[in-house]
Amino acid sequence: MSLSLSFSFSLAPIRRREKKQQPTAMDTAGKLNSSSSELDLDRPNIEDYLPSGSSINEPHGKLRLRDLLDISPTLTEAAGAIVDDSFTRCFKSNPPEPWNWNIYLFPLWCFGVLVRYLILFPARVLVLTLGWIIFLSSFIPVHLLLKGHDTLRKKLERVLVELICSFFVASWTGVVKYHGPRPSIRPKQVYVANHTSMIDFIILEQMTAFAVIMQKHPGWVGLLQSTILESMGCIWFNRTEVKDREIVAKKLRDHVQGADNNPLLIFPEGTCVNNHYTVMFKKGAFELGCTVCPIAIKYNKIFVDAFWNSRKQSFTMHLLQLMTSWAVVCDVWYLEPQLLRPGETPIEFAERVRDIISVRAGLKKVPWDGYLKYSRPSPKHRERKQQSFAESVLQRLEEK
């Protein structure tokens, strides 16, 4: 199935253009053309990607009773979706095969558990606490006392945030390999990366103090967000607010114009995915009229599965899980900056960048919007299927 998906990706831009030129047979009072919400415009034709039952759409001669009664292609699609679907696969964390199943390996594994929980974990907690003490004792004075000297204060705050992130990474024994040129502070540029967990942000922040756009979280994370990250120029959004999008879009545009704002980091997937797939990128980051620098992150699952399933675990539990594993090993690739090509829509641009990131990190692309985790797909997709079937029925009725 993945083979057919990748094949249709290369066809997708061509097919989309063809679809636009075909006049719709039923232009009933413009009802077809209205999309219910702005969210719909984010996604290109999903039909181009889905392996659809083709016999509905391939008319052969005159319409007969059999063609109307035989609903098997649609049913097969539905049953296929029930048995396995590409969306759920993106958020599934497959536990690794248990290797501690025999008498020699089991004691070894037990020993490993003891080392991890009783030696490594306390050491890591110590390192992290030390880091926080150093950080807070430097950050609070700098933040409060240097109110007048903004450039100096910003510079020190950047260094300190990078420091505390390094402490975080050390507390999971993070082994991060960075490839490619380090990000620089320049206006009119934005960084995009694939998203697996909130630690993506910490790993990237360790190298460069980014300003990130995130969902406001509750609890201690929210506290950190409103105090420390605020000083980095981070932008908050609220998934549930519809008007929020315009406000955030404006904030983004303002931020990228500023010459000494920290470089902006966006996770266009909008949700954490399990590091084997990428879901559709939201076009917001790609219509700011500036250079987009892709970053690809790939975690090595042998050491720990870094996917944060926010429905199953709180962030605290996730961090604890990381701190009691052997290590967090990952690769970060800073890829070549991309510009919007002439004649390319932001959605096509987003897909192109997603392609670049997925290829680099070895991830499979999936044609679903990450927000479908929280909401139902728009009726537009079902309507498109209905429309194509209706058109083929009417067309075949004409044939004698």
Next chain:
Amino acid sequence: MGNTSSMLTQYDIEEVQEHCKHAFSQQEIVSLYQRFCQLDRSGGGFISADEFLSVPEFAVNPLSQRLLRMLDGLNFKEFVAFLSAFSPHVSLQQKIEFIFKLYDSDSNGKVAFHDMLDVLRDLTGQFISEQQREQVLTEVLEEAGYTKDSMLVLSDFVKIIFQTSCWNFEEPFLSIAFLLRKGVFALG
């Protein structure tokens, strides 16, 4: 993953196999169980309509509501029995019976004009007017030798779907064999 006990005993597997009349192999039943547990997020032992609709590929299917009427509240045994119509080891007759059951919403063994119209409406939505739908259906019914008032039974369905000369026995009909064969329950 699943909060319910994700361990199926050999006895359970055999019981399920009996119930679905050996439509699936034991390995396939284990895979289906993993999938069942994955969809059954609340761990209640059955998948609710909401949980089915959280699969976007299923939610965009025009027949999803109709299928949900048959799927809602099924436990695992019944779930496998439902899917058995899509197994390659099941006869064509049984597959047509599944399609018949989908049409026959009041389960009286007969499919009337309005039943067929309902399914056609699901498939075409707002893109054909009601009047045109009735007209199309009447036309093809008459061409096949029935009238608007005919009540079709299962044998009629079998005759209609198989009779055309372009029927290709090589092509899989109503089968998800390709998914089960690939063992897609592993990542990628």
